[in-house]
């Protein structure tokens with residue numbers, strides 16, 4: 001879970017959270033919900049997709065490792081301020097092939113993540129259906145669908161660039177908190 005205060009858009013910087021020594025990038029396809037829904041089947045899920053976002057699930061990996069070891073919640077390691085850099089809204093008509101679209105990420109110009117959304121373990125409709133069995137989804141809710149291989153560290157002074165096919169691309173600087 002990420003609070004809405006985690007969102008940033010291009011022009012804002014990714015800030016390393018207090019005490020974090022290992023910040024990881026995760027490029028992800030985000031799905032934007034268009035209608036309130038609960039307990040829907042995978043076959044009905046596409047009726048509830050309004051569109052998509054290109055997003056980064058920035059993760060304080062050292063906090064994440066500790067949370068996993070101690071069976072603690074992930075809210076802090078995934079939800080701190082600036083942990084969700086996001087593109088503008090991409091209408092679903094513009095991304096009809098969302099289940100086979102290239103997602104890529106570079107750090108200082110070097111490719112770190114590059115995959116097709118067809119490699120996802122669970123499809124977007126399966127993910128929406130699963131989440132909706134536990135949480136009522138509201139208009140404008142965003143579900144990040146998981147990151148491909150290659151997630152890794154970024155440091156202050158580096159630049160992350162990422163893209164979704166030729167539909168969206170964005171660039172963010174990583175900076176110290178102050």
Ligand SMILES: O=C([O-])CC(=O)C(=O)O
Nearest residue numbers: 026028057059145146147
């Ligand atoms: O960081 C993790 O372990 C889980 C996650 O967000 C992903 O796979 O996208």
Ligand SMILES: [Mg+2]
Nearest residue numbers: 026057146147
């Ligand atoms: Mg993730």
